[in-house]
Amino acid sequence: MLLxxxxxxxxxxxxxxxxxxxxxxxxxxTSMIITSKGSILWYVxxxxxxxxxxxxxxxxxxxxxxKDKWCEDQDxxxxxxxxxxxxxxxxxxxxxxxxxxxxxxxxxxxxxxNGLLGLKLKYALPAFHDLKGYKLSS
Numbered sequence: 001m002l003l004x005x006x007x008x009x010x011x012x013x014x015x016x017x018x019x020x021x022x023x024x025x026x027x028x029x030t031s032m033i034i035t036s037k038g039s040i041l042w043y044v045x046x047x048x049x050x051x052x053x054x055x056x057x058x059x060x061x062x063x064x065x066x067k068d069k070w071c072e073d074q075d076x077x078x079x080x081x082x083x084x085x086x087x088x089x090x091x092x093x094x095x096x097x098x099x100x101x102x103x104x105x106x107x108x109x110x111x112x113x114n115g116l117l118g119l120k121l122k123y124a125l126p127a128f129h130d131l132k133g134y135k136l137s138s
Contacts, residue, residue: 007033007042007131014106014124015046018116025116029090030054030107033097033128035136038067041102049109052090062087066105070094082118086110093117095125100134 014031017024029052032043040063045054065087073083082095091114094105106121 004042007128008044010124010127011042011044013127014120015044018120025113026109026111028106028108028112028117028120030059030105032059032063032105032107033131034063034067034103034105036067036070036096036101036103037136038064052109062107063105066092066094067103070096070103082121084114084118086114091117093121095121097125097128097131097134099132101136102131102134104128 011031011033015028017027027047029048030043030045033041035041040056040059043059048054069085069087069092070083073085082093084091084093086092089110091108091110091112092105093114094103096103104121104125106117106124108117
């Protein structure tokens with residue numbers, strides 16, 4: 001059985017800073033799980049600057065844009081790869097949870113290294129193994 005609290009806890013873990021040799025990474029803004037149709041199922045926000053609008057309305061719009069970009073990229077690359085792109089001044093990394101209709105999305109500011117955001121996603125993805133094969137009901 002999937003418990004929403006457990007998924008939110010996992011998402012909360014993904015926004016923690018990564019320890020680097022000299023300090024740690026800048027804050028990551030949001031982690032969310034969206035459907036392949038662009039609906040938000042779960043999300044958490046981290047420390048965000050005033051310039052980042054973390055309202056649910058804004059996140060819904062971003063989820064739709066992210067889904068559209070993922071659909072474009074899906075035609076060009078394998079579906080099981082990590083996709084990187086920028087949306088205004090944000091770095092976004094996303095990957096499909098294997099055999100499911102769900103996407104795990106990490107959003108950070110442009111000061112967050114894009115490659116590191118992808119590595120963070122790569123190592124976080126196995127924690128969501130219980131969502132593997134998750135299909136939406138019609």
